[in-house]
Amino acid sequence: MSITVHNISKSFGAQKALKEVSFEIKKGEIVGFLGPNGAGKSTMMKILTTYHSADRGEAHVNSFDVRTDKKKVQRSIGYLPEHNPLYLDMYVKEYLAFNAGVYQVDRRRIAEVIEETGLAPEVHKRIGQLSKGYRQRVGLAAALLHDPDVLVLDEPTTGLDPNQLLEIRKLIREIGKEKTILLSTHIMKEVEAVCDRVLIINKGVLVADKKLSDLRTAEEQIIEVEFDYRVEDAFLRQLPHVTVVNNTSGFVYEITFSTAKDMRPVVFDFAHDNQLKTLQLSRKNKNLESLFMELTH
Numbered sequence: 001m002s003i004t005v006h007n008i009s010k011s012f013g014a015q016k017a018l019k020e021v022s023f024e025i026k027k028g029e030i031v032g033f034l035g036p037n038g039a040g041k042s043t044m045m046k047i048l049t050t051y052h053s054a055d056r057g058e059a060h061v062n063s064f065d066v067r068t069d070k071k072k073v074q075r076s077i078g079y080l081p082e083h084n085p086l087y088l089d090m091y092v093k094e095y096l097a098f099n100a101g102v103y104q105v106d107r108r109r110i111a112e113v114i115e116e117t118g119l120a121p122e123v124h125k126r127i128g129q130l131s132k133g134y135r136q137r138v139g140l141a142a143a144l145l146h147d148p149d150v151l152v153l154d155e156p157t158t159g160l161d162p163n164q165l166l167e168i169r170k171l172i173r174e175i176g177k178e179k180t181i182l183l184s185t186h187i188m189k190e191v192e193a194v195c196d197r198v199l200i201i202n203k204g205v206l207v208a209d210k211k212l213s214d215l216r217t218a219e220e221q222i223i224e225v226e227f228d229y230r231v232e233d234a235f236l237r238q239l240p241h242v243t244v245v246n247n248t249s250g251f252v253y254e255i256t257f258s259t260a261k262d263m264r265p266v267v268f269d270f271a272h273d274n275q276l277k278t279l280q281l282s283r284k285n286k287n288l289e290s291l292f293m294e295l296t297h
Contacts, residue, residue, distance in 0.1 A: 001060075002027045002150050002180035003048065008057035010043055017043040019204040020057065025197075027149070030176040032191030033184040035201035036296050041184045042082060044201070045152050048182070049079045062149055075103075078143030082155040082184075084135060088128030092119060092138055095127060096145065103146040113141040117171060133164030140171065151181045157190060169194055188289045198288060202296045215288060222284040223263050226252045228277035239263070239270055251279070 003025040010018040018040045025031050035041045046052040048059055050070045058065065064072040087095055096110045114120055117137045122130055127138055136156055143151060156172070157165050165187075172181065173194050185191060191198055192212060200208035220243075233245040236255055241263070244256035257263045264281055271278045 001025065002029070002062060003182065004058075004060045005044070005048075006058045008044070008047060008054045008059055010040075010047065010052065010054050016204050018047075018054070021201070021204070021206045022057075023199055023206060023209055025180060025182060027180055028176075028178075029197060030172070030181045030183065030195045032195035032198040033182055033201070034186075034188075034191065034198060034292060039201045039296075040204040041201060042154055045079075045154050045182070045184060048073075049077055049152055050074060075146060076149055078146070078148040078151045078179075080136075080139045080143050080151070080153045080156055082158065084139040086127050086135060086138060089126060091126055092123045092130075095138065096141055099142045099145050105146050109145055109147070113144045116144065116175075117141045118167070131164065132159050133161070133167060136160065136164075136168055137171070140168075140175075144175070149179060151175065151179050153181060154184045155186070156183065157185060157187060165190075188292065192288055200292060200295055207295045208291065210291075212288070215291065221257050221259070221263065223255045223257065223267050224248075224252065224280070224282045224284060225255065225267055225271070226250075226279040226281075227271065228279060231276065235274075239266065254284075 001024050005024070006022050007020045008018055009020055021044060033041050043052060047054050048061060048066060050066050050073050053067060060066065061073045062076040064076060066073050090098070093110065096113065097107060100107055100110055114123055117140050119134065119137050119141060122134050127135060130138065153172070157168050160168060169190065172183065175181065176194065183195060195212055197211050198208065199206060228251065230251055233247065236242065236245045236253060239255065241257040241259040242255060243258050246254045248254050255267065262283065264283055268278055268281060
């Protein structure tokens, strides 16, 4: 395993930031780490990167204990914090050379990470002259300099415009072909686009650990249907596999079914057989956003 976390708890005074959190991440996985503000995401990431120490529990990165093998963990991990700390007066190459000296890596590695992160067009500029997207690339390049096996990225796309977001997303996918990545973000589409798995944390407690592929093929669906007049919920519960009936507005209903079979033809035939006119009929798969809302509200 690249990352193992077992019963990690952390408090700041009376505030319990993490409560017995446990999970594992295999080598080569890209895992999204989701949760509302204040849920404990950044605290967990700072424990994994040795910036904080847990009150209780154990965590390992590449089999190194984050409490007793801090230097080895730091060499195994690349970290891009939410507020990317950069020296704005330094040139891109100058900044990367400074970081190469900190990690004591061969300076030839600088050219490699510049190529890897697409920084070449801006390499002769001061960091303060760069766009937000290119500043994030500089942060990623610095995190990659010592060629770590694991990357921890905390909100790497915050504040980016749509074009910059697509570029960084593509870059993360490319890096993820060779490295394990734990990615924190508030953007659900970001996780759905780049991640293999999702961890959801709420009020310091891990409330979900799901593969994105399982979520896409989950045996649950919502059919939205509009009739020409109002009907009783109990009447619609006669349909097979129904778990929830919700009258969302007027004559519009959301019917949740516990089956992967497309239930639209069944709903249409049921309406026809009962002299109901169907004005609209559509299927909604349960997605990451609906799961997140369900678990964190």
